Amino acid sequence: MSHSPLARRVCLILISLAVCNTAMADSRPLTSLEGKTMGTFYSVKISGDLPEDKAHLQQEIDALLEQANNDISTYREDSILSRFNRYQGNDPQPIPGGMADIILVAQRIGRATDNAMDITVGPLVNLWGFGPQKQPVTIPTQAQIDDARQRVGLQHLTLTSNSKGEWLQKDLPSLYVDLSTLGEGYGADQLAQLMTRKGITNYLVSVGGAISSRGVNGQGMPWRVAIQKPTDKENTVQAAVDLQGYSISTSGSYRNYFEQDGKRYSHVIDPSTGHPINHTLVSATVIAKTALEADGWDTGLMVLGTEKALKVAEQHGLAVYLITKTDSGFATVMTPQFKAFLQQEAKP
Ligand code: FAD
Numbered sequence: 001m002s003h004s005p006l007a008r009r010v011c012l013i014l015i016s017l018a019v020c021n022t023a024m025a026d027s028r029p030l031t032s033l034e035g036k037t038m039g040t041f042y043s044v045k046i047s048g049d050l051p052e053d054k055a056h057l058q059q060e061i062d063a064l065l066e067q068a069n070n071d072i073s074t075y076r077e078d079s080i081l082s083r084f085n086r087y088q089g090n091d092p093q094p095i096p097g098g099m100a101d102i103i104l105v106a107q108r109i110g111r112a113t114d115n116a117m118d119i120t121v122g123p124l125v126n127l128w129g130f131g132p133q134k135q136p137v138t139i140p141t142q143a144q145i146d147d148a149r150q151r152v153g154l155q156h157l158t159l160t161s162n163s164k165g166e167w168l169q170k171d172l173p174s175l176y177v178d179l180s181t182l183g184e185g186y187g188a189d190q191l192a193q194l195m196t197r198k199g200i201t202n203y204l205v206s207v208g209g210a211i212s213s214r215g216v217n218g219q220g221m222p223w224r225v226a227i228q229k230p231t232d233k234e235n236t237v238q239a240a241v242d243l244q245g246y247s248i249s250t251s252g253s254y255r256n257y258f259e260q261d262g263k264r265y266s267h268v269i270d271p272s273t274g275h276p277i278n279h280t281l282v283s284a285t286v287i288a289k290t291a292l293e294a295d296g297w298d299t300g301l302m303v304l305g306t307e308k309a310l311k312v313a314e315q316h317g318l319a320v321y322l323i324t325k326t327d328s329g330f331a332t333v334m335t336p337q338f339k340a341f342l343q344q345e346a347k348p
Contacts, residue, residue: 027218028049028202028218029047033054037065037066038069038183042187048201052198065207094164099168103119107157107159114304116300116304117297119177119178120157121152122178124269124271130267148274157170184209184210185210188207188295201214204217204223224240225240229346230323230325240342241287241342246287247291247294249288253266280305281302283323314335317337319340330348
């Protein structure tokens, strides 16, 4: 069984508890804007007075996210990224600054996770039926996996910049860059920057499961979000954090998968095996300065599994919360950096 894209994304891993903080000391107007983008949903919550008409603000938000889709969507044939993926030569190709920012972060996190997070994993994602091509779900043969793995590797991608702009180059004609795992974080950061440009200082913005925040909510309290229990049936809160101006993102293996012969195949692929991840870590949440960072790290940690993920988190001082499946249910573990944000935690 596999969830439809819409169903699995309605049940966001991160549930906004923006208006649920306890104290009611202060009360300000709260504006909520919502819409669709990147095959999922965006949400903007602003506390305090709006500097402009709500409808106009929504238009600007939609235009900004439309631009992000036109730049980095592999679901649009005419996006800049899709054109780069189709290009069969090895000359540097011009790319927008925002896309260069994403690739720079991806390269850094790729190195830090020993290529567990690898934005060139697209041929394997597509082979397993989780990409835009959405092939019928069948288990690929080892020969198909080996063939796709030949076309994967961050070392084949070079990012350069000069006075004329940013450039992306590949030394394998069939290299396929997939920014799906970072796009939501990038989108949330873009929304946050738009708010800041407009002088809005209290907001909680999200695209899919990536959230950015600043300031306080309608009650003058820190914005609070919840991490969902990793089941595919209910929206039950596992833990809640106050963001304190930080960003958060969760990667999970329990929402987007298919089942065959009683076995689950997750959409998160381990580039070192060419197979979907097959370990007990089911949810990785990261809090970071930007949603792009958080969104990149959570996928890398998901691929690594609990033990290696904790080591990497320790090395890089990351705020991380991991949920692992056990025989009797779930177990959780967090880094000290994460604990500083934690407000409540349910028994796993
Ligand atoms: P995450 O856990 O954040 O990432 C998992 C995804 O990353 C996988 O689905 C795969 O694509 C990729 N991945 C798997 N393994 C790895 C790895 N080891 N390293 C790096 N990446 C990996 N979906 C639609 O159905 N329709 C659309 O029109 C559509 N448009 C989109 C436009 C944009 C700009 C973007 C960024 C995404 C779009 N998507 C679309 C995809 C979708 O909404 C999600 O972004 C995607 O499913 C991944 O987000 P996630 O939070 O579910 O998973």
